[in-house]
Amino acid sequence: MDTPDDLDQAAAVFAQVRPRLFGIAYRMLSSATEAEDLVQDVWLRWQTYDRSVVTNPAAFLATTTTRLAINALQSARVRRETYIGPWLPEPVDTSADPHLGAERGEALGFAVLLLLEKLSPTERAAYVLREAFDYPYRQIADILRSTEVAVRKLVSRARLHVASERRAVVTGAEQRRLLEAFVAAARSGDLTTLEGLLAADVVSYSDGGGVVTASRVPVSGAPRVAKFVTAVSRWFWAGVEITWSEQNGQAAAVLSRDGTVFAVLTVNASDAGIDQLLWMMNPAKFTAIAPVVP
Structure with missing residues (x-):
C-alpha cells in the first residue's frame, strides 16, 4: 500500500x-x-x-x-x-x-x-x-x-x-498579415479584396458540429468563397469583438459578442494566397480558449 x-x-x-x-x-x-x-x-x-x-x-x-x-x-x-x-x-x-x-x-x-x-x-x-x-x-x-x-x-x-x-507555407508574419487583411475585407464586405487574398483553389471549412448555424459543406474556389463571405458579412460581423491570439502556433482571431466566444478563425496560406479558411464554431471546442474580458 x-x-x-x-x-x-x-x-x-x-x-x-x-x-x-x-x-x-x-x-x-x-x-x-x-x-x-x-x-x-x-x-x-x-x-x-x-x-x-x-x-x-x-x-x-x-x-x-x-x-x-x-x-x-x-x-x-x-x-x-x-x-x-x-x-x-x-x-x-x-x-x-x-x-x-x-x-x-x-x-x-x-x-x-x-x-x-x-x-x-x-x-x-x-x-x-x-x-x-x-x-x-x-x-x-x-x-x-x-x-x-x-x-x-x-x-x-x-x-x-x-x-x-502540403504546400510550402508562408512565414508566421505573412500568415498573420493575410489573416488580418481577410478579416478587414470580410467585415466590410469587400469582394474584390477578398478574391485577391484567396488562392484559386481555396477551401473554407466551417465546424459548427450541428450545434450552431454554419455551412455543413466546404465552400471551394476563390469566387465562391469570396461571395459566400460577402453574403454573410452584414449579420455575421455585427457586434463582433476580435481578440488576436496564437492558436496551434499560428495567428488566429478569437471572435466574441458581449464577452462570449462564438468562433475562432485562422487561415493556412502559401505563396498562392490563403489556401484554407478554418472557422471553428462548435462551442464544445472552446474549452482551451482563454475567456474574453468584455
Whole structure:
C-alpha cells in the first residue's frame, strides 16, 4: 500500500512529464478536451501501478499515453463519421507554450493536424513521436510493440503523405498579415479584396458540429468563397469583438459578442494566397480558449 510520501513522489514524477504527455495526446487526438481526459486516465493508472518495477517513469508514462491515444483515436474516428458538417481540430492557445510539450512545434499546426487525420493511428503515433518529440526509432518500436524497421517505414510513409499534400507555407508574419487583411475585407464586405487574398483553389471549412448555424459543406474556389463571405458579412460581423491570439502556433482571431466566444478563425496560406479558411464554431471546442474580458 502506498504511503503519502510514495504518492507525493508519484505526483512529482507525473507533474514533470505531464506537458509532454498532453502534447502527445493532443497531437494524436486533435482535441484538448479528449487529451486532458486521457492524461487524467494515465495519472490514475500511474497511481495504482506497481511503480517499484518501473525503471524509467518518463518512458513508461509516454508509452501508456501513446497506447491509450491509439485506442482513443480509433473510437474518435467512428464518432467523426457521424459528425455534422466539417470536422476541425480543437484549437489550443500556444502563446504561453509555443511547442506544447515538445522540443519542437512539429505536428501542431492546423494544416498538419488535418493531414494526420488521414493516417492510420499507428502511423500517426510514429510520426508524432519522431517528428515532434524526437524519440529514437528503437524506443518508438517498443512503444508500438513493433520493430525498428517497421517504425522507420511508418514514419517515412507519414512524412511522404504530409509533404506530398502540403504546400510550402508562408512565414508566421505573412500568415498573420493575410489573416488580418481577410478579416478587414470580410467585415466590410469587400469582394474584390477578398478574391485577391484567396488562392484559386481555396477551401473554407466551417465546424459548427450541428450545434450552431454554419455551412455543413466546404465552400471551394476563390469566387465562391469570396461571395459566400460577402453574403454573410452584414449579420455575421455585427457586434463582433476580435481578440488576436496564437492558436496551434499560428495567428488566429478569437471572435466574441458581449464577452462570449462564438468562433475562432485562422487561415493556412502559401505563396498562392490563403489556401484554407478554418472557422471553428462548435462551442464544445472552446474549452482551451482563454475567456474574453468584455
